[in-house]
Amino acid sequence: MSRERRLLILAEGRSADPHYGKTARGVIRYRPEHIVAILDTTRAEGDTQDGFPVVRSVEEGMQYAPTTALVGVATQGGRFPPNWRELLKDAIRAGLDLENGLHEFVSEDPELVELARRHRVELRDLRKPPPGLNVPTGANLTHGATAVLTVGSDCAIGKMTVSLELDREARRRGIKSEFVPTGQTGIAIAGWGISVDAVVSDFIAGAAERLVVEGAERGGELLLVEGQGSILHPFYSGVTLGLIHGSAPHGFVLCHKAGERFVEEDERFPIPPLADLAELHARLSLLARPAKVHAVALNTRDLDEQTARRAVEETEAETGLPADDPVRFGAGKLVDALQPLLG
Numbered sequence: 001m002s003r004e005r006r007l008l009i010l011a012e013g014r015s016a017d018p019h020y021g022k023t024a025r026g027v028i029r030y031r032p033e034h035i036v037a038i039l040d041t042t043r044a045e046g047d048t049q050d051g052f053p054v055v056r057s058v059e060e061g062m063q064y065a066p067t068t069a070l071v072g073v074a075t076q077g078g079r080f081p082p083n084w085r086e087l088l089k090d091a092i093r094a095g096l097d098l099e100n101g102l103h104e105f106v107s108e109d110p111e112l113v114e115l116a117r118r119h120r121v122e123l124r125d126l127r128k129p130p131p132g133l134n135v136p137t138g139a140n141l142t143h144g145a146t147a148v149l150t151v152g153s154d155c156a157i158g159k160m161t162v163s164l165e166l167d168r169e170a171r172r173r174g175i176k177s178e179f180v181p182t183g184q185t186g187i188a189i190a191g192w193g194i195s196v197d198a199v200v201s202d203f204i205a206g207a208a209e210r211l212v213v214e215g216a217e218r219g220g221e222l223l224l225v226e227g228q229g230s231i232l233h234p235f236y237s238g239v240t241l242g243l244i245h246g247s248a249p250h251g252f253v254l255c256h257k258a259g260e261r262f263v264e265e266d267e268r269f270p271i272p273p274l275a276d277l278a279e280l281h282a283r284l285s286l287l288a289r290p291a292k293v294h295a296v297a298l299n300t301r302d303l304d305e306q307t308a309r310r311a312v313e314e315t316e317a318e319t320g321l322p323a324d325d326p327v328r329f330g331a332g333k334l335v336d337a338l339q340p341l342l343g
Contacts, residue, residue, distance in 0.1 A: 007035045008066035012087060014073040015040040015049055019156060023101055024072030026185040030164055036064035058090040069096040070188060078103030092116050101126040101184025126184045127195040133203040140209040140248040141288055143216040146341050149249035150227035151281055153271045155236055157257040159227035160186050162297040162326055167224045169331035178220025180211050182243065186226045196228055197239050204239060208246025222342060225249060231284065232263050232271060248289045250341050252281050253334060257299040258311040275319045295337035296323040
């Protein structure tokens with residue numbers, strides 16, 4: 001990136017939303033040192049969030065000397081709401097680079113491109129695939145690092161968060177670990193990666209291979225690969241399988257929201273017992289590198305602490321695997337479960 005990254009997060013209407021505001025919330029949790037302010041006109045004047053000032057206009061936000069405006073929302077279908085256009089133009093006119101993780105690319109919008117040229121700012125589309133993607137070459141089997149992929153019983157239950165928490169704990173122990181981003185929020189946090197949900201389906205596995213190879217080249221001896229979708233999901237199973245075969249992980253961490261019984265809360269798609277789901281992922285692993293689930297990461301955010309601890313114990317009894325909520329109780333037990341993979 002061409003200059004210091006000081007973020008004004010554009011979170012219009014979604015700054016407190018755990019789902020549609022997930023990009024903002026992810027960067028707030030994992031890259032707070034880059035943030036100077038959060039923009040949301042629906043919040044009261046003088047509000048703060050996680051210690052950061054909430055502003056009601058780009059002009060107000062400029063007092064905190066941002067260099068970059070980050071689109072902090074994930075909208076349905078990945079399109080900008082109509083009222084966002086003026087907000088984006090205000091950011092460009094203020095001399096801010098623009099980072100965008102939606103499917104609608106700002107770098108392909110003629111009006112925004114011309115405005116950016118005039119104000120000498122960069123437009124960066126985090127979801128835009130890099131050129132030259134192809135099918136895997138076999139380098140996913142020879143890069144020399146140990147890859148662990150987070151997989152899930154459903155979408156939007158914390159696969160990225162689990163990967164980041166595992167990476168934090170591994171680094172704390174002195175392990176040369178690298179978080180491998182595969183989605184727009186992960187890219188916004190780490191500053192590199194490929195958003196695999198925007199890749200042509202034939203090349204998802206090739207993109208995943210490229211990512212693990214780059215992770216190893218960055219010095220990672222343990223690669224925590226951010227999972228996407230779910231093999232159970234009727235819409236997004238394809239991206240999951242592409243990641244499994246392309247990243248060729250040595251092991252999996254299975255993510256599950258405690259108490260969830262159906263994919264997308266749709267009774268047509270029941271979630272099988274977690275032991276069966278773990279076995280399914282082992283069966284789906286790349287034939288050239290068989291892998292198994294080594295631990296279960298539970299999302300217990302809707303439970304009180306006592307109930308959450310009981311859910312962890314029940315999951316361990318059901319699956320015979322170490323389990324924990326790495327956000328609530330720490331990632332130590334889960335990293336312990338991965339230690340045998342590292343030798």
